Amino acid sequence: MPSYNIDGVLVEFPYEAYDCQLEYMRAVVRSLENGENALLESPTGTGKTLCLLCASLGWRRHRQQVVEAAKTSWEAQAEGKGALQVPRIFYSSRTHTQLKQVMKELKATSYKPFSVMLGSRQHFCLHSSVQRHSGARQNAMCRRVVDEHRCPFYTGFRKCGSKVSTALRDIEEIVESCREATVCPYFKVREDAKEADLLMLPYDYLISPQTRESLQVSLKHSILIFDEGHNIERSCEENASFEITQADIAGAIGELEDAFDLVEQGEAIEVLKDTKCDVFLKHLNLVKKHLFALEDAISAETLVQDAATGRNLRKANGSHILSLLAQPGARGIATEKEDLKHITQLIRRAAEVLTRGQETLTSG
Numbered sequence: 095m096p097s098y099n100i101d102g103v104l105v106e107f108p109y110e111a112y113d114c115q116l117e118y119m120r121a122v123v124r125s126l127e128n129g130e131n132a133l134l135e136s137p138t139g140t141g142k143t144l145c146l147l148c149a150s151l152g153w154r155r156h157r158q159q160v161v162e163a164a165k166t167s168w169e170a171q172a173e174g175k176g177a178l179q180v181p182r183i184f185y186s187s188r189t190h191t192q193l194k195q196v197m198k199e200l201k202a203t204s205y206k207p208f209s210v211m212l213g214s215r216q217h218f219c220l221h222s223s224v225q226r227h228s229g230a231r232q233n234a235m236c237r238r239v240v241d242e243h244r245c246p247f248y249t250g251f252r253k254c255g256s257k258v259s260t261a262l263r264d265i266e267e268i269v270e271s272c273r274e275a276t277v278c279p280y281f282k283v284r285e286d287a288k289e290a291d292l293l294m295l296p297y298d299y300l301i302s303p304q305t306r307e308s309l310q311v312s313l314k315h316s317i318l319i320f321d322e323g324h325n326i327e328r329s330c331e332e333n334a335s336f337e338i339t340q341a342d343i344a345g346a347i348g349e350l351e352d353a354f355d356l357v358e359q360g361e362a363i364e365v366l367k368d369t370k371c372d373v374f375l376k377h378l379n380l381v382k383k384h385l386f387a388l389e390d391a392i393s394a395e396t397l398v399q400d401a402a403t404g405r406n407l408r409k410a411n412g413s414h415i416l417s418l419l420a421q422p423g424a425r426g427i428a429t430e431k432e433d434l435k436h437i438t439q440l441i442r443r444a445a446e447v448l449t450r451g452q453e454t455l456t457s458g
Contacts, residue, residue, distance in 0.1 A: 095204050105152035106204045115145050122149035143199050146319055150183055151205040183292045183317045186300050188325045193294045194264040201262055207291040209261050210283055212299055217265050218280035220247045220273055234449050247278035260286050297329040343389045347382055353444040354378050362450035377440050387426030391418040
């Protein structure tokens, strides 16, 4: 396989590199060596992904050699090289489909890092009941079947997860290998991510602090690569935005009423733990009143046709939602900022009640 000395860093490339590819990799190596940001562009079809992978992995291998040599060199210690670290690489793209192509490109190189492709339960769950759901409900159901030791895949992960490899595999390949071994791919990937040299993940996993925290992803002393970077602005907008309709609010009210009935009938009351039933029911009614007020406030908004989309809508700063929440309605009560955390906790508890109640009805 051809090798190139790029500013003192040996980079292996699977093909004879063009001049534009060498220049691209040189820019990557220089930015890594200097600890700088780099905004790089190259025409379509010039192998940007392959250049990014080879240059960053080649530089990381070079840094690893420098760090190892510094451990036994008094001179290197005196120059401060003993404090150097070998960074992890976070390679992000817009979608998992694009990351699948990146993994294909990686397999064509001589570099075989300990790699992990991160994904959500929606991508990885193998449990027949849990995988039918999505979002918060899926997360709640997963936690419940795990806590109650009713997931054979999680049990398999705890017993023999180390026997399954996630390195150099895309999501479909990870799921298939874990299915064969009766190992949960979601927890297996999360475990491997703690030690991986190269992590592949969508933009929003890096952009969202909540997602990073849930995945226990630390970006300190790391290399961040945003492939197809022209898409990142849209991803940031989507991550910082949300859409809520009157149908959503009506659905939430309906689910609160279902949770109320379940608790009143004595179903799923173990979810309440130390909270008394009558207190919980009283709080659910208060949350319903908050949602009624929000529904009325949204209905009162004046919509204007948007020239760009042709839709009737109301454009406002993000803080405008707080003014809507603060409006009391004919059917409900206003919501203050300090109420939001408590309301969120109650809604999550109500979701747990619904999940447990549905499981009870199904098993019964």
